[in-house]
Amino acid sequence: MKDRGNKCMESGELHEAHFHYTKALELDPVNHVLYSNRSATFIKMEKYNEALEDAEKVIELKPDWPKGYSRKGAALVLLKKLPQALETYLEGLHIDPANQQLKESVADVRRKLMEQGGGKMLNPFHNHNCIEQIKANPRISKYMEEPDFAVLMEEIVKHPRLLLEHLTDKRVMETMTVLMELEDSDDDEPWLSAAYKKNPTAKPKEEKMEVDKAPKESKAFKEKEAGNAAYKKKDFQTALQHYGKAIEIDPKEMTFLSNKAAVYFEMQDYKQCIATCEKAVEVGRENRADFKLIAKAFTRIGNAYKALKDFGKAKTFYEKSLSEHRTPDTKELLSKLEKVIKEQERLSYIDPAKAEVEKGKGNEFFRKGDYPSAIKHYSEAIRRNPEEAKIYSNRAACYTKLAEFSLGLKDCDECIRLQPDFIKGYIRKGKIHQGLKQFAKAQDSYQKALDIDANCQDALDGFRECMMAVHTDPEEVRKRAMADPEVQQILKDPAMRMILEQMQTDPRALQDHLKNPDVASKIQKLLQSGLISIR
Numbered sequence: 001m002k003d004r005g006n007k008c009m010e011s012g013e014l015h016e017a018h019f020h021y022t023k024a025l026e027l028d029p030v031n032h033v034l035y036s037n038r039s040a041t042f043i044k045m046e047k048y049n050e051a052l053e054d055a056e057k058v059i060e061l062k063p064d065w066p067k068g069y070s071r072k073g074a075a076l077v078l079l080k081k082l083p084q085a086l087e088t089y090l091e092g093l094h095i096d097p098a099n100q101q102l103k104e105s106v107a108d109v110r111r112k113l114m115e116q117g118g119g120k121m122l123n124p125f126h127n128h129n130c131i132e133q134i135k136a137n138p139r140i141s142k143y144m145e146e147p148d149f150a151v152l153m154e155e156i157v158k159h160p161r162l163l164l165e166h167l168t169d170k171r172v173m174e175t176m177t178v179l180m181e182l183e184d185s186d187d188d189e190p191w192l193s194a195a196y197k198k199n200p201t202a203k204p205k206e207e208k209m210e211v212d213k214a215p216k217e218s219k220a221f222k223e224k225e226a227g228n229a230a231y232k233k234k235d236f237q238t239a240l241q242h243y244g245k246a247i248e249i250d251p252k253e254m255t256f257l258s259n260k261a262a263v264y265f266e267m268q269d270y271k272q273c274i275a276t277c278e279k280a281v282e283v284g285r286e287n288r289a290d291f292k293l294i295a296k297a298f299t300r301i302g303n304a305y306k307a308l309k310d311f312g313k314a315k316t317f318y319e320k321s322l323s324e325h326r327t328p329d330t331k332e333l334l335s336k337l338e339k340v341i342k343e344q345e346r347l348s349y350i351d352p353a354k355a356e357v358e359k360g361k362g363n364e365f366f367r368k369g370d371y372p373s374a375i376k377h378y379s380e381a382i383r384r385n386p387e388e389a390k391i392y393s394n395r396a397a398c399y400t401k402l403a404e405f406s407l408g409l410k411d412c413d414e415c416i417r418l419q420p421d422f423i424k425g426y427i428r429k430g431k432i433h434q435g436l437k438q439f440a441k442a443q444d445s446y447q448k449a450l451d452i453d454a455n456c457q458d459a460l461d462g463f464r465e466c467m468m469a470v471h472t473d474p475e476e477v478r479k480r481a482m483a484d485p486e487v488q489q490i491l492k493d494p495a496m497r498m499i500l501e502q503m504q505t506d507p508r509a510l511q512d513h514l515k516n517p518d519v520a521s522k523i524q525k526l527l528q529s530g531l532i533s534i535r
Helices: 002-010 014-027 032-044 048-061 066-078 082-095 100-116 130-136 141-145 147-158 170-185 190-198 204-232 236-249 254-266 270-286 291-307 311-324 328-349 352-368 371-384 389-401 405-418 423-435 439-452 457-472 474-482 485-492 494-505 509-513 517-529
Strands: none
Touching: 002 014, 002 032, 014 032, 014 311, 032 048, 032 066, 048 066, 066 082, 066 100, 082 100, 082 170, 130 141, 130 147, 130 170, 141 147, 147 170, 204 236, 204 254, 236 254, 254 270, 254 291, 270 291, 291 311, 291 328, 311 328, 352 371, 352 389, 371 389, 389 405, 389 423, 405 423, 423 439, 423 457, 439 457, 474 485, 485 494, 485 517, 494 509, 494 517, 509 517
């Protein structure tokens, strides 16, 4: 699965790569390399938060592997968390000081921080209250208790250029990160806003989009809520009208299309549901919608195809959904569907006429003594007609010839299950037990055959042979019997031991004990094993 994922990455098939890496992780959930590869895939898919999660998992599993810090740093850079990225890269360099990739990454992040600062590296120590903030923050206040650090902080506040010289100090890096987080949480963002003023190209689109679209979004979402209310009331036509208006107002919001598709699904207009979901995915991709929304749309397409009995396409879209976002519900849908597909394939393969042809070929090879070839054709006959008991009986005969007794017994049991009055099934089973020197079990099988036909010569002969074998060597008989777990259990029963002792002194007491079905079955077992006899 990992190799497939790597090939898909090389060819640019990102969703397929993600799918294969995820499958591989299900088989090996502690493989740090797989998390690293999937993190790289998420970055190419522009899913930076997911890339960060996987990178953090890499470091958790393999904290001494520099690549994990490279992955985490890359995700943080793309999330515009440059101080944290710098801290991560420096942590990696602490583990591998000669790592060229990490060195280049550190230089690159420092350059970006300076660009944002208009030629000066963004420095939260410009804030005259920073010393008080450090002392008040539980994460970093402990450092102020260290004299050298307290002096260093005062020097950096007085001479900001000193910051660059001490970034390798983990205490300084963590303090810088905390202070910048505090600045980021401030609505005014004094020093950060100044940096953006010096760079007028920073975030212009996002700001404009928020201002221009807010009124439209408000109106569109009101239509969506109205559509939801109608949907809950099963007023599907009204719901479609409201969702349609929401789409007209804001055609870039995929949830409106997704909700509209849900209405079509409830109306059992599955083809329209599929078409609408496909449009929703297209809009979502164009506007970088949350991958969870994409996954939900794919699942709905899968549900629609399943309702149309197109199980192959339903399976494809469930898998696509899971490649976007793995949820227990979709996994269960896929699992159940795969069972349906498997059963459908099995049923579609059944053809009694072709089964007879294969059975005939098996019989020919059996007569020639080519038992492996006979098994091959009998097995194909069973696949073509799995309810035909005689084919199992024939295959059991082949297994017996090849001394594959366990497989032969399994086929005999299936033969008997399918056709309980088929004498040959019991005869075959008796022969196998006889070959294994399990004479008591063999006698039991022959007896069942005789219950169906008291004149069956094969059953009579088999039963007689077992009786003779049992009494030929008493010591051998005793050893075999004592090795039987069922016999051992009977002999451990205090009540049975008392009954057996009573039988020795008073044989007539046996008749009374045989009236108890449980005792009778146990005595019958001991008789078959040859341990006791009744004269």
